[in-house]
């Protein structure tokens with residue numbers, strides 16, 4: 001069964017705690033933390049202090065998605081007892097191997113993300129080391145965009161590669177997942193799906209999580 005990671009990027013920040021509590025209680029498997037620096041992507045979101053505000057709440061692990069330049073310089077700020085994965089972008093890191101090893105040495109699952117136009121082969125040399133591969137299904141930077149269908153082919157390709165080689169990383173898809181696209185996303189065989197606007201722009205985010213969980 002695929003897991004769901006609601007992205008707080010689309011949450012109402014004036015009520016962040018209560019919204020996160022609600023989706024956690026409704027069965028969210030991770031809380032997806034979208035960090036944007038206005039440099040790697042053309043938008044600025046928030047940093048580690050906002051994520052750490054949630055530390056005392058009863059939530060599932062954080063799934064941190066760093067859309068920032070020089071992730072090796074900043075990822076340590078996101079290491080907490082509740083951090084499950086830290087994912088950085090292949091396009092933003094010239095020292096992928098070293099950053100993966102450092103994240104793992106901190107006791108955190110290491111993920112690498114690829115943009116829609118980035119081919120899978122760019123990850124060939126780190127496939128043995130990663131815990132998660134995040135396939136961007138929109139161009140990163142903003143919530144509420146449309147899923148790019150060709151990215152689902154990448155998910156299927158990754159599943160093939162994983163089977164053939166006996167790798168054990170999880171595959172995550174991020175962007176444009178909503179009630180309309182959910183069937184094709186589930187059908188791709190992905191392990192974790194991120195949903196931001198579909199969950200937090202709904203009247204009752206907790207109900208939206210329940211709806212997703214039922215279909216998964």
Ligand code: DX5
Nearest residue numbers: 140141143144175176196197
């Ligand atoms: C996009 C972010 C996504 C985004 C998902 O840059 O990485 O996590 O918030 O939002 P929706 O689900 O609205 O596409």
Ligand code: ZN
Nearest residue numbers: 034065174194
């Ligand atoms: Zn994300």
